[in-house]
Amino acid sequence: MSSSSPDSDGYYRLSVPLLLTVALLGVFAFIQVYSVQSILPELQRDLNASVVEIGNAVGMTVLAVALISPFIGMLSDALGRKWLIVLSVFALAIPTALMTQVQTVHGLLVLRFLQGLAVPGVSVVAIAYVGEEFRGAAMVRLITGYVTGSVLGGFMGRFLMGHLAEFMSWRTAFGVMAVINLVGAWLVWRGLPPSRHFVANTRVADNLATLGRLVRNPALQVACLLGFTVLFALVGLFTFINLRLAAEPYHFNSGHLANIFSVYLLGVVVTPLAGQLIPRIGSRRTVLAAVIVSAVGVLGTLATPAWMIVLALAVAACGVFVTQSATMSFIAHRVTSGRSLASGLYYGAYYCGGFAGAWVGGIAYTLGGWHGTVATLIVMQVLGWLIAWRFMPGLAAPLASGQSPSRPA
Secondary structure, eight states: OOOOOOTSSSSSSSOOOHHHEEEEEEEEEHTTTTTGGHHHHHHHHHHHHHHHHHHHHHHHHHHHHHHHHHHHHHHHHHHHHHHHHHHHHHHHHHHHGGGOOOOSHHHHHHHHHHHHHHTTHHHHHHHHHHHHHHOOOHHHHHHHHHHHHHHHHHHHHHHHHHHHHHSSSSSHHHHHHHHHHHHHHHHHHHHSSSOOSOOOOOOHHHHHHHHHHHHHHHHHHHHHHHHHHHHHHHHHHHHHHHHHHHTTTOOOOHHHHHHHHGGEEEEHHHHHHHHHHHHHOOEEEEHHHHHHHHHHHHHHSSSSSSHHHHHHHHHHHHHHHHHHHHHHHHHHHHOOOOOHHHHHHHHHHHHHHHHHHHHHHHHHHHHHHHHHHHHHHHHHHHHHHHHHHHOOOOOOOOOOOOOOOOOOO
């Protein structure tokens, strides 16, 4: 059981084991979401899939996350926190294990969709759990730990799958990934203390009324549209660059492709730095600058030398991380009630953008190669920049003391 003990007010004290457990929540929530990206060329070849179909191997997971995120918060509000988190980490292992038997691309897409259904049970509920059970500096450190874990999880999934596929078949590698999630479920069950401040809210009518108000909230509408463009560009970029680098003249194998995703680790550094920048210049200015940086990175991938492509990917990823942090901060300032549901709605729009990026990006790659894909991504980034320039307020209130922006992976 967790070594944490409650203080005089009934809130848990921060401990190193607890901080590690919450960070692992982020890891286990996102370790499967993008894991297939580093082995897409192998999957396309072995399953005889088209570019659009293999792109949807990423898109179906994020689509499932998008569809269920707005509602998982209401489910958790009614039924509880810890048990849903543990069950979701465990549930991720089931479709992952079944991938060891997949024979067709359509079977793979179904199982990838099922993986996505389990993710919000961790990503949405974990933040609500931390907010209820901890206060002050402990809450901020735990949220920061969770965000860091989510970045590491996104990286580790790609990295592990790519290198495992060097030494075994990708089907066997999925079996290893399933075992990792089973171990994760046990660690979370043992390390996460039970809820002490959860109060069930089964008033469906109230939740639906809040949902209606949030859907009509102009600030949330802007954030959702911007989030859509952000993940569209990120998923489109990091999905189809693998097909380019696996082809001539690069001939990258799964291990080489896995190593490219090391640029994702920049998020561990960039996200806290963005948290210091945003209060000084405001969310709008931060977004406008960050989208330009990201677009420069996307254009840079048109270069020929492999090292320049990797550098461009790093620049593009940093721009996305900063944009996402600023957008989440904007929501925190502008949405004053129903924040958990607001986050769920934002995640829904964000991951819908990821699905669209995988689908439309596949069409663009099929019709115009990498140049066509880059053109499509740039159009979407220009749209995101225009949304921020036209509809985000010029100044954002400074972050409240002890507040920390969070970023989904």
